Amino acid sequence: NAGVTQTPKFRILKIGQSMTLQCTQDMNHNYMYWYRQDPGMGLKLIYYSVGAGITDKGEVPNGYNVSRSTTEDFPLRLELAAPSQTSVYFCASSWQGSYNEQFFGPGTRLTVL
Amino acid sequence: AQKVTQAQTEISVVEKEDVTLDCVYETRDTTYYLFWYKQPPSGELVFLIRRNSFDEQNEISGRYSWNFQKSTSSFNFTITASQVVDSAVYFCALSEGGGTSYGKLTFGQGTILTVHP
Secondary structure, three states, X not given: OOOEEEEOOEEEEOOXXXXXXEEEEOOOOOEEEEEEEOOOOXXXXXXXXXXXXXXXXXXXXXOEEEOOOOOOEOOEEEOOOOHHHOEEEEEEEEOOOOOOOOEEOOOEEEEEO | OXXXXXXXXXXXXXXXXXXXXXXXXXXXXXXXXXXXXXXXXXXOOEEEEEEEOOOOOOEEEOOEEXXXXXXXXXXXXXXXXXXXXXXXXXXXXXXXXXXXXXOOOEEOXXXXXXXXX
């Protein structure tokens, strides 16, 4: 099993550009999450999904959108990138929810200039 | 709302020293889950342990041990005889157990541990 995979690993965007961060898991997990990690800070939840077709906002959703058309994929869309979105983005998945540990992808380091 | 505080921003020790990383949490739920994750210099997050709010038994795994005390809302992590490979950022996290929690994690700010040879 590959676990949770994320692409790209690194990306530099100009202000106002858009992009999609890809996340795929092969563990048949229902729950998936997007977090961002700013320098010297813990991770903050952007969006989450409890199954295909079901998504909801986390703590810091502004400037982002998600979709979940399949169990495996949970892409994160950045529209009109801003310098405040410079961060490391982690996708995670878990089997059920609160009780189960989350498995994290390797992260995408995004810089907006 | 829940909150996790890791007051130690950075800790520096010499190899073979014991080190304790502190974690204090706040939640109104009676059912909740606490986690520790390790983030080595390579950047990925590695799950270390989960503890539920009804289980205050301490846990030991090799050189790692965890002390959960509900009375002080703390879930501290001790590394015995630290090694250079323990150098990483360590995160404590909380997930509330209610039906609408959906496993959302609230993370502490992280503690950077540096173990010198």
